[in-house]
Every structure is written in C-alpha cells, then in structure tokens.
Amino acid sequence: xxALVVISYIVNAAVFVYAFTRPSSAWLAADRNRSFWLVLLxxxxxxxxxxxxxxxxxxxxxxxxxxVPADPPSPEDPKVRANPFTKN
Numbered sequence: 134x135x136a137l138v139v140i141s142y143i144v145n146a147a148v149f150v151y152a153f154t155r156p157s158s159a160w161l162a163a164d165r166n167r168s169f170w171l172v173l174l175x176x177x178x179x180x181x182x183x184x185x186x187x188x189x190x191x192x193x194x195x196x197x198x199x200x201v202p203a204d205p206p207s208p209e210d211p212k213v214r215a216n217p218f219t220k221n
Contacts, residue, residue, distance in 0.1 A: 138181040145178035148188045155199060163198035170195060 152170055160167040170191060178184035 141182050141185050142178070145174065145184035145188055148191055149174045149178060152191060152195075159199045162201075163195055165195050165198065 149171070152167075152174060155167075157167065174184070174187050174191060177187040
C-alpha cells in the first residue's frame with residue numbers, strides 16, 4: 134500500500150507541474166479554469182490515492198482540449214478587437 138501512495142504522489146506532482154507550466158492561452162483555448170484545476174490537483178494530490186482521480190480527470194477532460202489546435206477567430210467576430218500595435 135505504501136508503494137502505491139508514493140507512486141500516486143509522484144504521478145500527481147508530475148501532472149501538477151505539467152498543468153502549472155501550460156500557458157494561459159492554452160487554458161483559455163480549452164475553456165477551463167486554471168486556478169480551479171491547480172487547486173484541485175494540489176489538494177487531492179495531498180490525499181494520496183485520491184489524487185489519481187484528479188490526475189485522470191485532468192488527463193482525460195482538460196488535456197485533450199488543450200492539445201486541439203484552435204481555429205483563428207474570424208475578423209467579423211464581435212469579441213475580436215483590432216491589434217493597436219500593428220499597422221493596418
């Protein structure tokens with residue numbers, strides 16, 4: 134049982150570091166809340182084997198959405214503003 138807990142800590146630490154190092158643009162593209170997932174991974178990761186459930190939820194639910202290439206927004210999209218730092 135002790136080896137399983139140690140392995141779960143190692144796996145959770147690796148997933149937490151991976152999630153922490155993702156840029157904000159990846160979180161926005163995935164439409165997921167970065168703070169929520171980092172806190173969830175940290176808290177459940179301290180609980181040993183329960184952290185594996187959080188890791189699996191992140192790897193199955195969030196990570197695939199981060200890896201899908203986002204389509205560039207169309208210029209007609211009302212949420213897209215002109216870049217003030219480029220010449221048009």
